[in-house]
Amino acid sequence: MTDLNETAKQRLTKAVVNLLTTQRLSGEVLLEMPRTRNQDLDAPIGLAWQHNQLVLEYNDRQLNELTADQLGVRLQHEVLHAIWQHPLRYVSSTHPRRVALATDIAVNQYLKTPPQGTMTLADLEKLLQRPLAAHRDSRYYLRILTHLTPAEQGRIEKVWGKLDDNDQSEPQRSEKKAGKAQKAAASHQGWQTDQSVDNPDLQKARLKALLSKAWKSLSQKNRGRLPGEIQEELERLSNPEPLNWRQLLVRLLGRIPSGKQDTRARFNRRQPLRMELPGQIDRLNADIYAFVDNSGSMSDQEIAGVLTELQYLTVQLNSQVEIIPFDAKVHSEQATRLQPGKNVSYQRTGGGGTCFQAVFDWLQKQHVSRQQATVVILTDGWGESELAVHGYRNVLWLLSTESELSVKSPVMRSVKIGGI
Structure with a gap:
C-alpha cells in the first residue's frame, strides 16, 4: 500500500x-x-x-x-x-x-x-x-x-x-x-x-x-x-514603499503660506535704510483641521496614537491642530485643539453612518480658507463615491484599513495608516 x-x-x-x-x-x-x-x-x-x-x-x-x-x-x-x-x-x-x-x-x-x-x-x-x-x-x-x-x-x-x-x-x-x-x-x-x-x-x-x-x-x-x-x-x-502620511503632511504644509516671519536675509521694505530691522518672508505653515470618523474601525487608543504623532509633527512645524469628530454630520461642538506637551486621548461618541460631504460642507460654511488650511480626514474609507469639495485641495486622507477610499476621485491622496 x-x-x-x-x-x-x-x-x-x-x-x-x-x-x-x-x-x-x-x-x-x-x-x-x-x-x-x-x-x-x-x-x-x-x-x-x-x-x-x-x-x-x-x-x-x-x-x-x-x-x-x-x-x-x-x-x-x-x-x-x-x-x-x-x-x-x-x-x-x-x-x-x-x-x-x-x-x-x-x-x-x-x-x-x-x-x-x-x-x-x-x-x-x-x-x-x-x-x-x-x-x-x-x-x-x-x-x-x-x-x-x-x-x-x-x-x-x-x-x-x-x-x-x-x-x-x-x-x-x-x-x-x-x-x-x-x-x-x-x-x-x-x-x-x-x-x-x-x-x-x-x-x-x-x-x-x-x-x-x-x-x-x-x-x-x-x-x-x-x-x-x-x-x-x-x-x-x-515597487519601493510610497511616502508615508507623515512625509505627505509635511509636504502639504510646506507648500502653504501662512503669515510672515522675520528674516535677516531680506531688507525691511518699509524702512530699507534701517539695516538693523529684519525683512519678512512667507511663513510656511498652516492650520490643520483633523476630522476623525466616529463610525470608523480604529479603536480610541489607535486614534489617540495617530493624533499624538500629528501633535509632534505640528509642534515642529508651528501649526495649530483642531480635532473634529464626524459621522453623518460634523460634531463641531466636540472639537478640541491639540495642546503641545499635553497627552492626547480620544473617545468616540455617536457613531452613525459616515458622510464625507458633511466635512466639506462644514468647511465652506465656516469660511475656512481654501489656501491656508490643511484638511486631514482619519477614516476607514467607507463613505460616498462622489463629493463636492468646494475648492478644498489641501486634503490628506488617512485610511485605518486596507480598503480603498470609496471616493472615486479623492482630493489629494489616501494613505494607509492602520494594519498592514
Missing part, C-alpha cells in the same frame, strides 16, 4: 507543475513556498506561519480525496489569500469565522469554480437579499458580516452555522456537525500565531519577497492575463 504522505507530496508537486503552465503566477508562488504536513489541519491544504515564514500545510488524507481539478482550484485559492496578505493582515483577528468567510468571498471572485465549502459573493447576496459591490477588499465584506441585522445573521447562521466564536452554550461539536463557518475558520487556523515569539516585520518582508519574486518572473504576456486588481496589488508590493 502506497504511503498516504508520499502520495500527497507527489500530487502536490504534479499540481504545481500543472499550474506553471495554466496559471503561471500561482505556480511561481507555490514553487517558492515551503510545504509541510499537518494531520491536525481541518482542510486539505492551508497557509500557516512557521518561523516567520508563510508555508503551505496539507492534510495528506483529505488532500488525497480531492480530484486533480479540485486540488488545483484550492491551491489557486490559497495563493490569492497570500497575494492579498490575508494571513498577515488577520494574524490576530478576534473573529476568525467572520474573517474566514469575508476573505473567502474576496478571493473566490477571481476563480471560475470556487472550492467547495467556501462562501462566495453570490452566497452572501442571496442570504442578505440585496446586491453587494464586487471585487472589493476583504475588509468591505468583513464590515458587512460584522454589522448584520438580527434577521440577516439568522439567515446566514441557518446555512453556515454560528458566526461568533464565543458561544459556550453548546458542548464542542464533532467535525461532522460543525457549521461551515466553523470549518472555514478551522481551515484558516494557521494564520493565527504566537505574537510573543513571532516577528511581524520579518513576516511582512518575507511574504513581500516571495510575491515580488513570483511577479518579476512573469512575462508581460502572463502579467496581462491577470485581473487588474491583482496586477495593481503585485505592482505595489514590488
Whole structure:
C-alpha cells in the first residue's frame, strides 16, 4: 500500500507543475513556498506561519480525496489569500469565522469554480437579499458580516452555522456537525500565531519577497492575463514603499503660506535704510483641521496614537491642530485643539453612518480658507463615491484599513495608516 504522505507530496508537486503552465503566477508562488504536513489541519491544504515564514500545510488524507481539478482550484485559492496578505493582515483577528468567510468571498471572485465549502459573493447576496459591490477588499465584506441585522445573521447562521466564536452554550461539536463557518475558520487556523515569539516585520518582508519574486518572473504576456486588481496589488508590493502620511503632511504644509516671519536675509521694505530691522518672508505653515470618523474601525487608543504623532509633527512645524469628530454630520461642538506637551486621548461618541460631504460642507460654511488650511480626514474609507469639495485641495486622507477610499476621485491622496 502506497504511503498516504508520499502520495500527497507527489500530487502536490504534479499540481504545481500543472499550474506553471495554466496559471503561471500561482505556480511561481507555490514553487517558492515551503510545504509541510499537518494531520491536525481541518482542510486539505492551508497557509500557516512557521518561523516567520508563510508555508503551505496539507492534510495528506483529505488532500488525497480531492480530484486533480479540485486540488488545483484550492491551491489557486490559497495563493490569492497570500497575494492579498490575508494571513498577515488577520494574524490576530478576534473573529476568525467572520474573517474566514469575508476573505473567502474576496478571493473566490477571481476563480471560475470556487472550492467547495467556501462562501462566495453570490452566497452572501442571496442570504442578505440585496446586491453587494464586487471585487472589493476583504475588509468591505468583513464590515458587512460584522454589522448584520438580527434577521440577516439568522439567515446566514441557518446555512453556515454560528458566526461568533464565543458561544459556550453548546458542548464542542464533532467535525461532522460543525457549521461551515466553523470549518472555514478551522481551515484558516494557521494564520493565527504566537505574537510573543513571532516577528511581524520579518513576516511582512518575507511574504513581500516571495510575491515580488513570483511577479518579476512573469512575462508581460502572463502579467496581462491577470485581473487588474491583482496586477495593481503585485505592482505595489514590488515597487519601493510610497511616502508615508507623515512625509505627505509635511509636504502639504510646506507648500502653504501662512503669515510672515522675520528674516535677516531680506531688507525691511518699509524702512530699507534701517539695516538693523529684519525683512519678512512667507511663513510656511498652516492650520490643520483633523476630522476623525466616529463610525470608523480604529479603536480610541489607535486614534489617540495617530493624533499624538500629528501633535509632534505640528509642534515642529508651528501649526495649530483642531480635532473634529464626524459621522453623518460634523460634531463641531466636540472639537478640541491639540495642546503641545499635553497627552492626547480620544473617545468616540455617536457613531452613525459616515458622510464625507458633511466635512466639506462644514468647511465652506465656516469660511475656512481654501489656501491656508490643511484638511486631514482619519477614516476607514467607507463613505460616498462622489463629493463636492468646494475648492478644498489641501486634503490628506488617512485610511485605518486596507480598503480603498470609496471616493472615486479623492482630493489629494489616501494613505494607509492602520494594519498592514
